[in-house]
Structure formats: C-alpha cells, structure tokens
Amino acid sequence: MRSILKLIASVFLALNLIGCVKKEVLDDISLIEGIGFDYIDKKNILGTVVIPVYLPDQPPKSNTFSTKAEITKSILQDIQRQTADPIVTGSIEVLLFSKTLTEKLGILPLVDAFQRDPSIGSGLYLAMVDGETKELLAGQYGIRGTATYISKLMEHNIRNEDLPKSNLELFLTDFYQEGKTPFIPQLKQIGKNKMEINGISLLKHGKMVDLIEPKEMFFFKLLVDKYSEGMHLVKIDSGEAAVRSIHSSHNFELTKRNPTEVTIHIKVDGIINEFTGQELTPKTIEGLQKQFEKDIKKESLKLIKRFKDKQLDPIGFGHFVKTQTRNFDFNNWRKNQYKDLVVKIKADVKISESGVIE
Amino acid sequence: MNSNVPDSKKISPFLVFFLIHTMQSGVGILGFQRFIAKTAGYDAWMSIILSGLFVHILLWMMFKMLKIADGDMTSIHTFVLGKKIGKIFSSFFILYFCLFTVAILRSYIEVVQVWMFPELRTFWFALVFHILVIYIVFGGFRTVAGIAFFSIILPFYIAVLFVVIIPYADFTNLLPIFDHSVKELLLASRDMSFTLLGFETLLFFYPFIQNPERSKKWAHFGALYTTMLCIYLAILAFGFFPEAQLQKNIWPTLAMWKIIKLPFVERFEYIGVSNWGLVILPNICICLWCASRLAKQLFSIRQKTSVPAIAILCLIATSLISTRGQINILTDYTGKVGFYFNFIYVPLLFAGTLIAKKVRNREKHT
Numbered sequence: 001m002r003s004i005l006k007l008i009a010s011v012f013l014a015l016n017l018i019g020c021v022k023k024e025v026l027d028d029i030s031l032i033e034g035i036g037f038d039y040i041d042k043k044n045i046l047g048t049v050v051i052p053v054y055l056p057d058q059p060p061k062s063n064t065f066s067t068k069a070e071i072t073k074s075i076l077q078d079i080q081r082q083t084a085d086p087i088v089t090g091s092i093e094v095l096l097f098s099k100t101l102t103e104k105l106g107i108l109p110l111v112d113a114f115q116r117d118p119s120i121g122s123g124l125y126l127a128m129v130d131g132e133t134k135e136l137l138a139g140q141y142g143i144r145g146t147a148t149y150i151s152k153l154m155e156h157n158i159r160n161e162d163l164p165k166s167n168l169e170l171f172l173t174d175f176y177q178e179g180k181t182p183f184i185p186q187l188k189q190i191g192k193n194k195m196e197i198n199g200i201s202l203l204k205h206g207k208m209v210d211l212i213e214p215k216e217m218f219f220f221k222l223l224v225d226k227y228s229e230g231m232h233l234v235k236i237d238s239g240e241a242a243v244r245s246i247h248s249s250h251n252f253e254l255t256k257r258n259p260t261e262v263t264i265h266i267k268v269d270g271i272i273n274e275f276t277g278q279e280l281t282p283k284t285i286e287g288l289q290k291q292f293e294k295d296i297k298k299e300s301l302k303l304i305k306r307f308k309d310k311q312l313d314p315i316g317f318g319h320f321v322k323t324q325t326r327n328f329d330f331n332n333w334r335k336n337q338y339k340d341l342v343v344k345i346k347a348d349v350k351i352s353e354s355g356v357i358e
Numbered sequence: 359m360n361s362n363v364p365d366s367k368k369i370s371p372f373l374v375f376f377l378i379h380t381m382q383s384g385v386g387i388l389g390f391q392r393f394i395a396k397t398a399g400y401d402a403w404m405s406i407i408l409s410g411l412f413v414h415i416l417l418w419m420m421f422k423m424l425k426i427a428d429g430d431m432t433s434i435h436t437f438v439l440g441k442k443i444g445k446i447f448s449s450f451f452i453l454y455f456c457l458f459t460v461a462i463l464r465s466y467i468e469v470v471q472v473w474m475f476p477e478l479r480t481f482w483f484a485l486v487f488h489i490l491v492i493y494i495v496f497g498g499f500r501t502v503a504g505i506a507f508f509s510i511i512l513p514f515y516i517a518v519l520f521v522v523i524i525p526y527a528d529f530t531n532l533l534p535i536f537d538h539s540v541k542e543l544l545l546a547s548r549d550m551s552f553t554l555l556g557f558e559t560l561l562f563f564y565p566f567i568q569n570p571e572r573s574k575k576w577a578h579f580g581a582l583y584t585t586m587l588c589i590y591l592a593i594l595a596f597g598f599f600p601e602a603q604l605q606k607n608i609w610p611t612l613a614m615w616k617i618i619k620l621p622f623v624e625r626f627e628y629i630g631v632s633n634w635g636l637v638i639l640p641n642i643c644i645c646l647w648c649a650s651r652l653a654k655q656l657f658s659i660r661q662k663t664s665v666p667a668i669a670i671l672c673l674i675a676t677s678l679i680s681t682r683g684q685i686n687i688l689t690d691y692t693g694k695v696g697f698y699f700n701f702i703y704v705p706l707l708f709a710g711t712l713i714a715k716k717v718r719n720r721e722k723h724t
Contacts, residue, residue: 010489091624118473121625122616169526169617176603323533 030087033062033147034094035075036133037110039101044068045110047075048134051087052145059143066134072113090119093151095126095168096133096187099201099208106206108175115172122169125154128201128208130188139193150195154185157197162218162230164200175206178330179318181307183224186211202312210310212303219299222248222266223315231273234295236287239277243270243292243351254324259340262317266296266347272354285351293347304343317341363565371573373503377563378417378580380506380640381556383587385465388634390553390588391595391610398546400531400596401538403589405547410585412547413554416700417577419708424564426715431561432655438710449656451562454695455649456668458556459642460675461692463487466638467676468685473612473627481677487635487642488669494643495650495665499566502647506640513633517587519626520594523614527597551701552693553588556641557581558700562648646672 030051038046046068052060067078080087095114097107107126114120127150129136142149157163163185174182186199200212200220212220221228231244248268255263270292277284307313311334318338322328394402427434431451435444467480494501560577567573595610607613618626646668653664679685 118616118627119625120616121619123619172603173526173528173598173600176606177600178602320530323530326534326537328534 024086024088028085030083030085031091032076032087032089033091033145034096034137034150035072035092036096036098036129036137037072037101037107038098038132038134039104040068042105043070045070045075045101045105046134047072047079048137049076049079049087050137050146051083052147060145062137062140062146064134064137072110088119089117092120092124093147094154095124096129096136096150097126098129098131098133099186102128102201102203102206102208104207107203108206111168111171111206114168122167122172124168125151126166126168126171126184127154128184128186130186130198136187136189136195139189139195141193141195150187153195153197157185160229162221162228163197164217164221164224164228166200174314174316177316177319179313179320179322179333180316181312181314183212183314202314204312210306210312216299216303218245219296219303220314222250222268222296223264223300223303226250232292232295234288234292236277236284236291238284238287239275241272241276241288242274243288244273245270252320254321255344256342259342260321260337261342261344262320263344263346264300266300266345268292268296268347268349270349270351272351275354280354285354289349289351292349292351296347296349297345300345301343308338308341311338313338317343365568367498367500368566368568369500369503371567371569372576373507374560374567374573375576375580375583376506376510377503377640377644378557378560378577379584380509380637381559381644382554382581382584384462384556384638384641385469385634386553386555387588387591388469388611389607389609390550391592392604392607393549393552394546394592395596395601395604396546397549398538398542399601401536401543402546402550403532403592403596405543405550406585406588406592408543408547409550409554410581410588412551412701413557413581413585414578416704417557417560417581419704420558420560421570421574421577423708423711424561424570426711430564430655432652434561434707434711438707438714445656448652452649452652452656452668454699455645455652456672456675457692457695459645459649459672460679461689462638462641462645463672464676464679464685465689466634468682469609469612469631469634473609473631480680481673484673484676487639488673491639491642491646492665492669494639495647496662499563499647502640502643505643509636509640513637516630516633517590519618520591520614522618523594523598526617527594529593529597531596531600532593548697550588551697554581554584555693555696555700558696558704559644559648562651563644 032049033052034050036048038048040046046066048064048066051063051065053063054060065079065082067075067082069075069078076087076089092114095111097110101107114124137146140146144152154163158165164183166184171182171184174180181202181204183200183202185197186201187195188198189195198214200217201208202210202212218230218232221230227247227249229245229248231242234241234243245268248266250267251265253263253265255261272280272285272288304315307315318330318333321333322330394405398405423434424430427437432444432448435448438444439447463484464480467478467483470483471478494505557577564570591611595604595614598614599607599610604610612627612630615626615630620626623629646665649668650661650664653659653668654661679688
C-alpha cells in the first residue's frame with residue numbers, strides 16, 4: 001500500500017515538472033528560416049524575416065515581414081506583432097546583410113544575438129547581398145523555400161566549387177583569431193527569381209573592405225582552405241582546357257625569419273573536362289600542367305600582394321607565423337613584419353585523367 | 359577500529375574506478391577549458407597533466423592514511439586529533455558535502471535554464487531531483503555505486519560524438535608549445551584542480567570496499583581516466599576556438615555541440631544536456647550519502663532521518679540562488695574550499711597520521 005502511494009506521489013511530482021516549461025507545437029509557431037538586414041541610417045536598420053508557409057501539394061511559399069529597429073532582437077519583437085503565430089528562431093539557416101550596411105555599420109553588432117542564443121546552431125550561413133536584402137528575399141526561389149534555396153546554393157558551392165568554407169562558426173573563429181581576416185560570400189539577385197554568388201567579401205572589424213571577384217575565387221580558395229575543389233580554365237598555345245581540380249591541398253612552411261618568408265606548397269590533382277585544341281598528347285598535358293602552375297603562382301601572389309597593401313590577412317599568415325614563434329608580438333607584426341613578409345608559392349599540378357576520349 | 363560494515367553491504371574493488379571518476383566529472387567538465395586557458399593560454403593541457411599527477415599523489419596519501427587508521431575519515435581524525443576534536447573536525451565535512459551538492463545541482467540547473475528551458479523553475483526541478491536522490495541513497499551504498507557505474511557507461515557515447523567537430527578544429531592553435539612560463543602553468547594547474555575535485559570521497563566510503571588493497575589500482579585508473587578525458591576535451595576546445603573566443607564562452611564543451619546537426623534533432627545540446635543529468639546524479643547521491651553517513655557516525659542519527667533532512671536543507675539552499683553572479687560565487691567558494699581541503703589539509707593530515715603512528719608505536723614499545 002505504502003509503495004503504491006509513493007509511486008502515485010512521484011508520478012504526480014513528475015507531472016508537475018512537465019508543467020513548468022512552456023511547450024511549443026510545430027504547427028502553432030512560425031519558424032524563421034532567414035533574416036536579412038538593410039541599412040536605413042546610422043542608428044536604424046531594416047530587418048526582413050522569411051517564414052515558409054507550408055501548403056498542401058505545393059512548394060512552401062515564403063512569406064516575408066519587414067520592420068525598422070535598432071537592434072536584432074527588437075526587430076523580432078516588432079515582427080511578433082505582425083505574425084499570426086509566435087515566431088521562433090531555432091531553425092535559422094541564413095543571415096543576410098546588405099552591402100551598404102556591411103560597409104557603413106559592420107555586421108558585428110548584429111551577429112551577437114545569434115552567437116548568444118543557444119537555440120541557434122553555429123552552422124548557419126552568413127552572406128552579404130549586393131543590393132537590398134529585402135528585395136532579394138521578396139523573390140520566390142526554388143521549390144524548397146527561399147532560405148533553404150540559399151543554404152543549399154552555398155552548401156554545394158562549398159563542397160564542389162570554388163567557394164571557400166564559410167559559416168557562422170568559421171566567421172567567428174576567424175574573427176576572434178588574431179592575425180586572420182574573416183570573409184563571407186556575396187550574393188546578387190540576377191532576375192526576379194534568380195540569384196548567384198558573385199564574390200567573397202572581406203571584413204575588417206565587421207566592415208567590408210575588399211571583394212574577391214568570381215574569377216579570383218578559385219585561387220582564393222586554394223590559399224584559404226586546406227582542401228579544395230573547383231574548376232579553372234587553362235590557356236596554352238594549342239588550345240584551351242577546362243581543368244577540374246578534384247583534390248587539392250596546401251601547406252605552409254616558414255622558410256626564413258628577418259624578414260619572414262613563408263612558402264606555400266600547393267598541390268592540385270586535376271582532370272581535364274574539356275579541351276578545344278586538336279589533339280591531347282602527353283606533351284600538351286605537360287604544357288597544361290606547367291601553365292596551370294604558372295597561373296596559380298601568378299594569381300595567388302597577386303592576391304597576397306593586394307592583401308598586404310590593404311593590411312588584410314584572410315589567409316592567416318599572422319596566425320601561422322604565431323604558431324611557429326614563441327613570444328609573438330602581434331602589434332609589431334601588424335605594423336612592420338607583415339609589410340615585409342615574403343611569400344613564395346610552390347605549385348604542383350598533376351593532371352591524371354582526361355575523360356573517356358583521346 | 360571501524361570495520362563494522364557487513365560484507366553484504368560492501369562493493370567490489372573495481373567499482374571504485376566508477377565512483378572516483380564520476381565524482382570528478384561533474385558540471386566543471388563543461389567549462390573548465392576557459393579557466394585554465396586564462397592563465398596558461400593554450401599550453402594549459404600541460405597543467406592538466408600536472409594536476410592529474412597531484413591527484414595520484416593525494417590518492418596514494420589517502421590510501422596510506424586509511425590503512426594506518428583502518429577506517430574512514432572519522433577514524434583518521436580520531437587517530438590524529440583525539441576523540442573530541444576529531445569529532446568537531448569531522449562534522450565540518452557534513453557542511454562540505456552539502457556545499458558540494460548545492461553547487462553541483464545549481465550549476466546543472468543553470469545549464470538547463472540557459473541552454474534549454476529558461477522558464478524552468480529551480481525549486482521544482484531540484485525537488486524532483488532530490489526525491490530521486492533520496493530514493494537511491496535509501497537503497498544503500500551498493501545502489502549508489504551502481505548508479506555511478508551506469509552514469510559512466512550510458513553517456514559514454516557523448517565523448518565519442520565529439521569527433522564530429524574535428525573537421526572544424528585547427529590544432530595549430532596549440533602551437534607554439536611552451537609559450538608560457540612555469541609559474542603560469544602552475545597557476546593554471548591550480549585552476550584545473552577545481553575540476554578534478556571529488557576523489558576525496560574515497561576517505562568516506564573506504565570501509566565499504568571489499569578488499570581495499572585491490573581497489574587501489576582502480577582508484578588510480580579512475581583518476582587517470584578523468585585526466586585523459588579532460589585533456590581530450592581541452593585539446594578539442596583549444597583547436598575549435600581561438601583564444602579570444604574561448605574566453606567568451608561560459609561552457610566551451612557545450613558550445614562545441616552547436617555545430618552538430620542531426621537529421622532527427624536540430625540541436626544536439628538537447629540530448630547532451632539531458633544526458634548530463636545522469637552524469638551529475640551519482641555526484642549528488644555520493645555527496646548526500648557521505649553527509650548522512652557522517653551524521654550517523656558522529657551524532658548517531660539514523661540515515662533514514664538524516665538523508666531527507668540534509669536533502670531538504672540542500673533543496674532550500676539550491677532554490678535561494680538565482681543569478682549567474684551568485685552561482686559563480688558559490689562555485690568559486692566550493693572550488694576554493696575543495697582545493698584547500700584536498701591539496702593542503704590532506705597532506706597535513708597525512709603528515710599528522712605518520713607522526714601519530716610513530717608516537718603510538720613508541721608508546722607501545724615503552
């Protein structure tokens with residue numbers, strides 16, 4: 001008898017505990033999948049959220065709500081007053097910032113809320129929009145909703161193409177890492193329901209300072225990501241070839257001090273996808289390899305020179321040299337050493353296959 | 359002297375491994391990386407090894423003392439300080455374990471409140487948790503040891519799951535090695551010792567071990583395993599976070615999970631944090647058991663009455679603490695008290711025991 005009483009008492013208490021916490025049923029909430037921020041003036045920003053509405057037998061329709069506010073969370077507060085169901089931030093996939101906002105205000109104050117909120121994963125994508133985010137988000141893209149479209153777009157470009165790895169976690173890591181400049185991809189709307197990735201924006205203290213053009217992205221990724229893939233067009237006298245790098249890696253080596261000299265070994269494993277010339281002899285392949293190596297050297301050094309002139313370091317030379325030096329002084333590095341840094345590139349391209357025809 | 363524990367209530371020596379390890383790994387393991395990196399930067403993993411070594415030395419001392427006094431903490435105190443003063447000293451440990459209980463439970467509830475349910479009421483959660491703990495402690499020490507066993511076996515997969523974050527980690531962060539002075543490393547190992555606390559419960563459950571001689575190696579294995587686990591988590595966190603970012607995260611171990619995304623659950627923390635409840639459950643059971651056992655030995659209060667009484671006290675104390683600042687002060691004090699007890703009082707007591715033994719021997723001979 002007593003044990004039954006005990007059991008009833010404990011079940012009762014357990015039920016009490018469940019009652020303490022607010023429950024959220026998926027059908028009765030609005031899940032925000034993406035947020036965009038636009039610049040209004042020095043104090044105010046315009047926030048736009050995308051909420052997918054699921055309809056029977058149709059692709060989800062993306063609804064957008066916009067409001068003006070001073071900080072991120074108050075945007076959400078204002079949008080609460082516009083939506084039928086309470087909005088929840090748990091499944092955000094993309095954060096977009098307009099170009100003007102990134103140039104004038106910087107994205108740091110806006111990112112804080114997403115870093116602080118435990119319900120938001122750090123795998124979400126950040127991107128800068130060439131234009132206004134409100135306009136971009138107003139379009140209907142793909143069949144899985146706008147935010148999913150954008151995140152899928154970035155995901156496959158990171159995995160197979162020349163977009164370097166980038167998400168909130170990596171942005172924060174680069175931001176907090178001394179001697180490294182963070183970067184985020186740039187999107188542009190190119191039609192009513194179309195968009196493209198058209199560059200990578202480098203951010204210093206959260207503000208945009210430089211842009212990597214699409215044609216430089218392949219080399220940028222080679223320098224920034226430990227392993228990368230992508231496609232490059234190699235031109236030699238006997239024709240043009242599209243070479244897809246299926247596996248490439250880089251290695252840094254500190255070869256000299258005073259002035260600091262870093263050698264980057266870049267290894268590219270590629271296959272030929274297309275060749276416009278007459279015949280693809282071993283000799284032409286040799287020529288293509290040589291030319292590819294030359295291209296890597298030339299383009300990479302050009303990029304590095306540009307970064308040095310602008311005092312940017314997305315490749316992380318500062319961090320690399322720090323890991324090789326005891327009692328490293330970042331102030332001295334930024335002021336003097338980085339300017340005098342000598343970078344040498346040793347490229348090694350191997351074209352292993354050329355498709356099913358000779 | 360005090361070996362009046364019947365054999366049927368004793369535990370096998372290998373369970374000491376789980377008891378030691380579970381007491382050491384509580385809530386501290388969720389956020390220790392930040393504290394040790396504050397002073398020693400990313401060389402702090404060496405400090406973990408250092409404090410791990412200290413733990414082994416202290417364990418050795420404890421076993422030595424327990425053997426000489428043949429009993430538990432109270433018998434050591436009686437042996438060294440005499441009956442009356444020994445009793446006064448021993449009674450402090452009831453408070454010590456109450457403090458531990460409150461600190462562990464409150465920090466865990468804080469984690470739940472911050473990471474999962476901000477609306478969760480401290481009191482209700484603590485109440486239900488305490489009822490469970492009382493139930494387990496009523497089952498006797500063997501049940502407590504059983505819970506300790508499961509609390510390590512069941513959540514073990516969490517430790518393995520951390521490999522998911524390796525692609526995001528940059529282990530060159532750890533370079534250059536030896537970028538910090540010996541002093542900084544020592545300071546960090548002091549901070550690390552707060553996390554490794556808990557093995558002192560050995561002093562209280564020693565009489566319950568069958569064949570204590572054979573439990574020695576298991577106790578050392580337990581401590582070694584904790585040290586290894588801490589090094590593993592520290593190196594992962596150091597690779598995952600740059601130094602400035604690590605300092606911003608209150609629970610680096612949990613923050614690393616933010617990158618894990620599973621198809622069936624959006625945030626892995628929900629699984630991790632709820633599993634952590636199982637990890638801290640034996641901690642509180644052991645603390646409460648130790649406190650009630652002391653009450654029984656010192657004031658001859660039956661455990662049936664002392665366990666609920668102590669639990670109610672802890673429950674009240676737990677519900678009174680409400681803000682992050684207060685929790686910080688509480689854990690700070692608990693850490694300090696634990697540090698002074700383990701790393702200063704235990705060696706002193708060890709010396710005292712050796713002296714007392716010499717004196718007694720001489721008395722016997724003369």
